[in-house]
Amino acid sequence: MSVLEWFSKQKENVSEKTSERLDIPGDLWVKCPSCATILYKKDLEDNQKVCSSCSYHFRLTFAERLALTADAGSFQEFAAELTAVDFLAFEDTKTYQTRLQENQAKTGHRDPFVCGEAAIHKYPLILGIMDFAFLGGSMGSVLGEKFVRATEKALEKKLPLVVFTASGGARMQEGLASLMQMAKTAAAVAKLNAARLPYIVVLTDPTTGGTTASFAMLGDIQVAEKGALIGFAGPRVIEQTIRQKLPRDFQRAEYLEEHGFLDAVLTRPELKDYLARVLKHFVQQEA
């Protein structure tokens, strides 16, 4: 037997194992991307989509996040009607219009940023949640406008603003207008500061690019979900630029906490109670 045959034997063995795994019905079981444990989907959902084996936090849709955060039935959405316009007639491998329609159909909302009035353990607040599933949570004109409207609603009602971020950054299909949303949203945070209204940011996986470099890093209280990727440049871009291997926990929530950019790193089951505890301080101050 030649050496080459020996290698091909190895390959056969591996492929056999893979085909075994492929027999598992996809809609009942989920493989944890972190520890590769096969999880029963129902169990995973009951566990707030946290891996029971390694505590990996799966990404959540808007509806899942809302259910875990706001008191049942308290959420009253506003500015839901705002819709993106393809004002550059942008077309790459698909038209922007097509991408918008696909993502609207997929997620059921018109933009990654969904905002409304809500309550957390009876504390009233304005709540903004970003859905990464909608075009990578990218920030375009609608997102900027909705964020500012959320701050304006907070100013009008004298309520705290809590935002859950998840975004790949600015929306390229809107060109420079999307970049300007960074300045627009950051300036709106300044208005909350001036009115002494608390602004609380929960960074979730992943939050990068222009979103991180604007409203996502400007909270009075700044926390992140365990293991979330948070950064300005993406890790691949950095690796290509500096030609070095990056530390294993680079740009993870724990790394940012260690470097002084977060008040806390929290697991998903801790989040709601934590937010209520924070909100309590600001209610007392206003009374």
Place this chain on the structure above:
Amino acid sequence: MAENTGEKKKILLDFEKPVAEIYDAIAELEAMSRAQNINVDKEIAALKKRAAEKAQEIFASLTPLNIVQISRHQLRPNTLDYIRLLFTDFVEQKGDRLFGDDPAVVGGIAFYQGQNVAVIGHQKGHDTKENIYRNFGMPQPEGYRKALRIMRTAERFNFPIITFVDTPGAFPGLGAEERGQAEAIARNLLEMSKLKVPVLAIITGEGGSGGALGIAVANQILMLEYATYSVISPEACGSILWRDPAQAEAAAKALKITAPDLLKLKLIDGIISEPQGGAHNDHEVAAQKISQAIAAFLQNYSGCPADEIAAERYNKFRGLGIFS
């Protein structure tokens, strides 16, 4: 680097070559006329006219990617060139008082025609050595924090702020992330929105994404004729959306990053024309054209109440974005 000076003069973009060839012919003719004492004034005049016409023809039909190349030209005037040509008694302020100094951003106080101003800009180099020292104009967080420190001083003393924007982007590096690149830019955006002194931002070369915006939250945003301002570089956009960096040409076109396109979209307030063939061909003339814009800006805001200045800037950015 003396022998490099001659080299430097020869940096030519492909589309500039036809004009350069005519100028080479003129130089040859002049040398010949000197050597053999023949009068070639008529021929030279004709050639110069042809060179000008050719340049005009070429520059009238530049593609967005050609303009990207001009905006990145190594001999294009950089911030320190403009400071030298436009201001007097410049006092550089270095360091962010937190960690270090970033040579990719320069700034300080100066006089513009006798009036106090603060000047801040990204700093690129004209040769490789200088570019390495300046990190090709790509700031670290310290650069943004230094800029903010200078802006706060300016605000305290009521000096208008002028920024020169010319960067490929904020540096994507390990240390930059570790020390909070995103936070540094975000903080500048927030703080600049509140400044009670007028801010003028001039995009002089490459307006590279958040790294550019980090010093460009201004009452007035002007662009040089062949500058670009974009949310992402055409190369990176090509590799993400088309999965092919060679699609930079298509991306440059689709992104609408040139001064005329951005003026049409009402994302900038005006365009400063450049000398024929681009600012790199004549630094003095380029500076003169910028000077007129600065003079008009300062005149316009002189005596303007502080609160109105900040409110005007807030409302300007509040209104940016297109949706239905």
